[in-house]
Amino acid sequence: MRMRGLMRGVSTEAALLLVGIPVLLWTLIPIYHMFLFAISPKDAAFSGQLWPTNPTLRNFEIVFGQKHHFLYKFWLQMFNSLVISAGTAVLTLLIASAAAFAISRLRMKGGRLVMNLALFTYFIPAAFLAVPMYKTMGMYGLLNNDWALVLAMVTVASPYAIWILRQASDKLPVELDEAALIDGASPFQLFRLIYIPLMVPSLIAVGTYALLLAWNEYLYAFLLLSRETAITLPVALGNFLSADDSPWELLMTAGFIYALPPAAIYYAFRKYMSSGLTAGAVKG
Amino acid sequence: MTATTTIDEAARPKPRPGAGRAGLALSQRQVWGLLFTAPYIAVFLGFVVFPVGYAFWLARSPHLYVELADDPIFLRTVVNTLVFLIVAINIKMMMALFLSGFFAQKRWWVKVLAVLFVLPWAVPSIPTILSIRFMLNPEWGVINTLIFKLTGEDGPNWLNDPTLALSLSMAVHIWKSLPFWTLILLAGRLAIPHELYEAASVDGAGAWHRFRFITWPSISTLYVTCTLLSMIFTVGDFNSVYLLTGGGPADLTHVLATLGIRYLRLDQVGLAMASIVCALPLILPLVFFMMKRLSK
Numbered sequence: 001m002r003m004r005g006l007m008r009g010v011s012t013e014a015a016l017l018l019v020g021i022p023v024l025l026w027t028l029i030p031i032y033h034m035f036l037f038a039i040s041p042k043d044a045a046f047s048g049q050l051w052p053t054n055p056t057l058r059n060f061e062i063v064f065g066q067k068h069h070f071l072y073k074f075w076l077q078m079f080n081s082l083v084i085s086a087g088t089a090v091l092t093l094l095i096a097s098a099a100a101f102a103i104s105r106l107r108m109k110g111g112r113l114v115m116n117l118a119l120f121t122y123f124i125p126a127a128f129l130a131v132p133m134y135k136t137m138g139m140y141g142l143l144n145n146d147w148a149l150v151l152a153m154v155t156v157a158s159p160y161a162i163w164i165l166r167q168a169s170d171k172l173p174v175e176l177d178e179a180a181l182i183d184g185a186s187p188f189q190l191f192r193l194i195y196i197p198l199m200v201p202s203l204i205a206v207g208t209y210a211l212l213l214a215w216n217e218y219l220y221a222f223l224l225l226s227r228e229t230a231i232t233l234p235v236a237l238g239n240f241l242s243a244d245d246s247p248w249e250l251l252m253t254a255g256f257i258y259a260l261p262p263a264a265i266y267y268a269f270r271k272y273m274s275s276g277l278t279a280g281a282v283k284g
Numbered sequence: 285m286t287a288t289t290t291i292d293e294a295a296r297p298k299p300r301p302g303a304g305r306a307g308l309a310l311s312q313r314q315v316w317g318l319l320f321t322a323p324y325i326a327v328f329l330g331f332v333v334f335p336v337g338y339a340f341w342l343a344r345s346p347h348l349y350v351e352l353a354d355d356p357i358f359l360r361t362v363v364n365t366l367v368f369l370i371v372a373i374n375i376k377m378m379m380a381l382f383l384s385g386f387f388a389q390k391r392w393w394v395k396v397l398a399v400l401f402v403l404p405w406a407v408p409s410i411p412t413i414l415s416i417r418f419m420l421n422p423e424w425g426v427i428n429t430l431i432f433k434l435t436g437e438d439g440p441n442w443l444n445d446p447t448l449a450l451s452l453s454m455a456v457h458i459w460k461s462l463p464f465w466t467l468i469l470l471a472g473r474l475a476i477p478h479e480l481y482e483a484a485s486v487d488g489a490g491a492w493h494r495f496r497f498i499t500w501p502s503i504s505t506l507y508v509t510c511t512l513l514s515m516i517f518t519v520g521d522f523n524s525v526y527l528l529t530g531g532g533p534a535d536l537t538h539v540l541a542t543l544g545i546r547y548l549r550l551d552q553v554g555l556a557m558a559s560i561v562c563a564l565p566l567i568l569p570l571v572f573f574m575m576k577r578l579s580k
Contacts, residue, residue: 016386016389016391016394019383019386020386020393020394020397023383023386023397023401024397024400026459027400027401027403027404027459027463028400028403029419030404030412030415030416030419030459031403031404031407031412031415033415033416033418033419033426034411034412034415037415037418094323095323095324095327096324098320098321098323098324099320099321099323099324101320102316102317102318102319102320102321103321106313106316106317106320107313107317108313108314108316108317108318108320108321109314109317110317111317111321112579114321114324114325115579116575116579117328118324118328119575119578119579120571120575121328121332123516123567123570123571123574123575124332124336124520125516125517125519125520125521125541125563125567126517126520126522127519127520127521127522127540127541127542127544127545128519128520128540128541128544128560128563128567129332129335129336130522130544130545131339131544131545131548131553131556131557131560132335132336132338132339132557133331133335134548135335135338135339135342135553136331136334136335136338139338151327151330151331152331154327154331155327155328155331155332158324158327162324163578187313187316187320188316191320212406215408216407216408216409218408218409218410218522218523218527219522219523219526219545223545223548234408234410237410237411237414238410238527240414241414241530248418251411251414252411252414252415252418254411255408255410255411255412255414255415256411258408258410258411259407259408259411259412262406262407262408263403263406263407266402266406267399270399274467274471
């Protein structure tokens, strides 16, 4: 009897490993391949070895020192990515928290309509909105301006943000608002002094979401920005594709560096992300 | 419930200050509400209504649709998109359903794996997808190098075969978005009361029966919602195809998301808009269904 229990335990572990190992390989191989390129000398990354014979940090040196003509604006382009994603996060938070407050706490007439318009926008596939967005930004005279990408990303991010924030704020007790209003608080004070502090966990989730969305964006970035000093790093990396003699090891090195901040931010705010973002979807 | 009471209260004559009644007058509530929603409404008008209206206006000529239908790439693209939606999404969601069960296991190493598992979703597409593209390079990519080392023969020219290239794009799409849907389904699973499983175990139910009679009935709605949402989003998935195949070889692996951009780059804005309008019959029913589901 005990033997049989033990056997069953072992076979369960074996079955779990049988799933776990392929999942691990499937997830990490493309990322490890990228890393391998980054630490290999030129041409040595193609050999199919698991670890380069002469690992080197030379590629990082070239990228950080902007010593290649594909990357001679590396730091400026990193900075553009940073400004654009921070701008997107801040604007999305402001716009979405205000809208969620009006819909959920003030219960304004037409709040439902606003929510539905936002949901509708959430369902427009991003690549479909990209072409009209490109033409429109041209008409507004914003092409090649950082604001074009910030506004486009805010448009894409805020519907989901409003939806998540509204669901979180529906859970706050209504007595809170009533008490504050009796004490003579204006709705603006209610928003700033009571609503925002209570919503911090959801705001972190939504802010991280908007930040990562903008940082990782490629399509809108390459449509809306083309001047070398205005583009974000993903666009610069995409430009490697247009040349035949591209230094792939540098592309992979720069890409690896670019992937580090979002991974770090995701892990830092993972708790908020999974509870904040999945809660919204689970309800559906 | 709370909504009706507050509105009822607000609709009554405005209480004097200090009368002990909570809430603002209806008109005041409305003014503040408009103020707070104004920024979003401005974004919506300026960057959704106007562009979409303009797109329809550019795509108004029937002649564009004739031209589109005459373009052999267009038909191929529609077929590719449908294959992408039906095959890739269903495979992905079934994998996500299965893996959510795996990640619900309480083992330290499963937890560590779960942390690594989200990486494809959290990091930018461009370096990772290009990394996969280099792996598949027929001459010096690591996959064909290994095939040559092991068998002494040349591996296939992966991205030069339209069927293979489209399948690989689907694999890239799955690689990238599987973690997100797995996490959502995992959250759904974890919300199921544990007592149900304990009761079932006492009754001697095996793993399959527990799934069939407890897990699936609890998360089937969520599963369908996720599948439909994923379909809507995938129609807009530009990166998986564009960064891996660029639509090639010979424009045979385009999907609607990349076709619009292709026309735009060829300066055929009318055709770009028209191709998007053609996708609406595919998208709108899904969107309205989802709106009804989610705006409850």
